[in-house]
Amino acid sequence: MAVSRRLVALAVAERLATVTGLVGYFGQIGRPLPGLEATTPTDPPTKSDRDRRVRPYAVLYPGAGTPGSETSLAECDDDLDAPFTVTVAAGDAEDLLAAIDRVHAALHRWAPGRLDRDGTPFTAGPLRVPPGYDPGPLRQDRDVQPVRLFLPLAYQLTAHT
Structure with missing residues (x-):
């Protein structure tokens, strides 16, 4: 297969x-997004020493994907439907909703475009919300203190040779 899951995930992470006003992590808290290693704290920062609620942050969870349903007439194209979850979190509802707006504005309908795997080009199409996906209401993480609010956002794209 000529489509690289790793290159697609790195393009989405970049x-x-x-997104401004947001700390970003790749796959888990503590692993910065590519290119931000020097400026990303290991743990999400708090608002202040007195206000221990966290500032907005997001964690990108790339999926491995599945072979796409589209096949060329010659059946020689390699397609990959790649899922992504971006969990956005913050210490209060207003911060979280604003962060969700910024993340969605940056990702929805954005396309990585042409990428190259060892000299073999492939194209990654635009990120879209999976059909029927509804993230539902904001959720509370009660395993941390103070309680955090979060919401997982789902996206997918199709990449092909």
Whole structure:
């Protein structure tokens, strides 16, 4: 297969890194988004020494994907439907909703475009919300103190040779 899951995930991570007012992690808290290693704290920062609620942050969880359903007439194209979850979190509802707006504005309908795997080009199409996906209401993480609010956002794209 000529489509590289790793290159597609890194392209999405680089796009997420452009969102302002947000700390970003790749796959888990503590692993910075590519290119932000020097400026990303290991743990999400708090608002202040007195206000221990966290500032907005996001964690990108790339999926491995599945072979796409589209096949060329010659059946020689390699397609990959790649899922992504971006969990956005914050210490209060207003911060979280604003962060969700910024993340969605950066990712929805954005396309990594043409990428190259060892000299073999492939194209990654635009990120879209999976059909029927509804993230539902904001959720509370009661395993941390103070309680955090979060919401997982789902996206997917199709990459092909």
